[in-house]
């Protein structure tokens with residue numbers, strides 16, 4: 375029981391309140407309709423299998439630049455669950471997922487920064503950005519580096535993730551996906567490989583430039599909490615520039 379209370383307290387303090395500048399950005403972007411003109415990087419993406427293809431990757435003209443995902447009207451993006459990565463002793467909540475890959479896109483980069491072999495969807499709060507297949511969008515073309523910090527506004531809180539995987543476009547080019555660890559931090563234990571968060575109210579904001587990569591993060595962390603604590607200072611510094 376004491377351990378549970380301790381864990382609950384730890385989770386609460388890692389779930390950060392949304393700073394006012396980020397809340398302003400969230401509200402402005404949400405209410406601005408689809409992104410257009412200079413803000414539009416690429417359109418034609420789906421939020422889920424039965425949505426329209428009105429989702430886009432958009433640019434944000436703030437110091438350092440970055441990108442975010444936006445749909446039509448007041449829609450941001452949903453959160454599907456990704457369990458890709460090291461599958462040894464995979465989380466039972468991942469077993470329902472039929473499209474799990476044994477490796478994430480930046481396995482090599484992870485190995486260069488750490489002594490682990492790949493990201494672990496149960497530990498690392500990673501975001502899936504970019505698409506490969508018949509529709510291609512590479513955030514690297516817009517200055518976003520692999521494994522860099524992504525601010526995620528979900529369930530009324532701010533969670534820092536990292537760009538850890540790319541969407542494979544099995545049937546259609548989808549956006550709005552994150553690791554089980556990130557989804558759990560956002561929405562709790564009901565998240566599983568086959569049950570994500572359907573409401574398109576999540577902001578994914580990726581930061582450009584080499585300084586957004588948390589090189590000294592605790593990659594070998596044994597829990598989400600440990601890893602998250604190691605990227606929070608960098609996340610706060612990036613969000614402060616919005």
Ligand SMILES: *[C@@H]1O[C@H](CO)[C@@H](O)[C@H](O)[C@H]1NC(C)=O
Pocket residue numbers: 412435
């Ligand atoms: C981007 O920001 C810079 C500096 O704040 C400003 O001078 C420029 O006009 C902005 N560009 C667009 C397209 O908003």
Ligand SMILES: *[C@@H]1O[C@H](CO)[C@@H](O)[C@H](O)[C@H]1NC(C)=O
Pocket residue numbers: 460461462463464465494495496497596597
């Ligand atoms: C991934 O993390 C989970 C949760 O801590 C753990 O049970 C599992 O063994 C880890 N997988 C690998 C390959 O380390």
Ligand SMILES: *[C@@H]1O[C@H](CO)[C@@H](O)[C@H](O)[C@H]1NC(C)=O
Pocket residue numbers: 489490594
């Ligand atoms: C990997 O590095 C971490 C420190 O970053 C260390 O605690 C851990 O024991 C190392 N694991 C292995 C298998 O070498």
